[in-house]
Amino acid sequence: MLAIGVDVGGTSVRAGVVDGQGAVLDTARVGTPQDEVALEDAIAGVVEELRNRHEVSAVGLAVAAFVRPDRRSVMFAPHLAWRQAPVADRIAKRVGLPVTLEHDANAATVAEHRFGAARGAQVVTLVAIGTGIGAGLLLDGRIFRGAHGVAPELGHLCVVPGGRACPCGKYGCWERYCSGTALAATAIELLARHPGRSTVLTREIADDPGSVTGRRVAGAARDGDPVAQLAMAELARWLGEGLALVADVYDPEVIVIGGGVSESAPLFLDEAREHYAHAVTGAGHRPLARIRTAQLGDEAAFVGAATLAREKSTTPVD
Ligand SMILES: [Zn+2]
Numbered sequence: 001m002l003a004i005g006v007d008v009g010g011t012s013v014r015a016g017v018v019d020g021q022g023a024v025l026d027t028a029r030v031g032t033p034q035d036e037v038a039l040e041d042a043i044a045g046v047v048e049e050l051r052n053r054h055e056v057s058a059v060g061l062a063v064a065a066f067v068r069p070d071r072r073s074v075m076f077a078p079h080l081a082w083r084q085a086p087v088a089d090r091i092a093k094r095v096g097l098p099v100t101l102e103h104d105a106n107a108a109t110v111a112e113h114r115f116g117a118a119r120g121a122q123v124v125t126l127v128a129i130g131t132g133i134g135a136g137l138l139l140d141g142r143i144f145r146g147a148h149g150v151a152p153e154l155g156h157l158c159v160v161p162g163g164r165a166c167p168c169g170k171y172g173c174w175e176r177y178c179s180g181t182a183l184a185a186t187a188i189e190l191l192a193r194h195p196g197r198s199t200v201l202t203r204e205i206a207d208d209p210g211s212v213t214g215r216r217v218a219g220a221a222r223d224g225d226p227v228a229q230l231a232m233a234e235l236a237r238w239l240g241e242g243l244a245l246v247a248d249v250y251d252p253e254v255i256v257i258g259g260g261v262s263e264s265a266p267l268f269l270d271e272a273r274e275h276y277a278h279a280v281t282g283a284g285h286r287p288l289a290r291i292r293t294a295q296l297g298d299e300a301a302f303v304g305a306a307t308l309a310r311e312k313s314t315t316p317v318d
Contacts (some may be wrong), residue, residue, distance in 0.1 A: 003058045004050050005306030006043055010079030015046040015053045018306035022115030023300055024051055035210035036081040044094040058313040059099045060305030062107035069149040071101045099308045106143045107304030109136030112256045114307055121254040125246055128259035131132030133175040159242055177238035180214025180261050187217045187231040198227035218264040236268035240275020247280050247289055265293045
């Protein structure tokens with residue numbers, strides 16, 4: 001049985017036809033419109049496009065948003081037009097299929113649990129490192145959403161009291177030290193402290209400091225740029241320290257590292273594992289979570305959303 005998963009992100013709406021083994025049979029994509037009506041038109045459009053080519057039975061939406069606990073409505077989305085919007089019912093009406101709604105990181109966690117890096121594990125933390133940090137928690141095999149549907153916001157755990165300002169209004173949030181954005185900020189800070197120690201990055205920053213991105217810092221680190229490598233080591237440190245905090249609360253069996261930054265995992269993951277192993281409470285006297293890179297890449301959110309939609313449509317209502 002096939003289902004369509006739709007990943008509704010801040011820049012694009014990406015959809016895929018997914019089978020029961022998590023295989024992606026077909027995809028469609030469109031830019032994310034800014035207003036509510038056009039956004040829903042775009043979602044209905046990609047669903048219709050895929051339905052013309054495949055027989056599907058359900059649709060799952062993965063959204064970068066706070067989703068109500070009943071998973072029918074979006075409460076708030078920082079990068080999307082919806083505010084207190086009954087999205088699942090509106091889309092269901094448009095496409096004439098059952099529609100489920102899920103937070104994108106939760107959907108990605110489900111995908112990695114069913115088909116990827118966390119297969120078989122019962123307590124799983126997913127940390128998607130991109131522009132910020134997206135996180136998902138699986139407890140005893142089930143997604144943990146908190147009482148009001150907004151957990152977990154791991155990216156806004158404070159790791160540096162009084163540290164870098166975060167758009168969320170707090171200071172020293174984990175994602176300010178462990179993300180693509182953080183990698184660029186760290187590199188710029190390090191260059192100011194060690195002028196002349198870098199080649200590629202120094203030139204880029206002299207030309208335009210705004211042009212330094214996490215991706216370019218990672219590329220420079222790969223090319224042997226010493227300042228970029230220091231920035232990468234900082235990211236590794238904060239990843240390990242932050243995961244140790246998370247492990248103190250949840251004691252996960254598997255930690256999955258996803259998001260765009262995970263493409264550079266060979267540059268930081270072993271080091272992050274060492275920091276984690278030292279920073280976790282009871283270090284040296286307890287089993288440690290296995291820290292793995294995500295296997296489903298940027299398709300994880302729509303694969304997970306399709307899987308949840310399919311499972312819901314084939315499970316009797318309890
Ligand atoms: Zn924050």
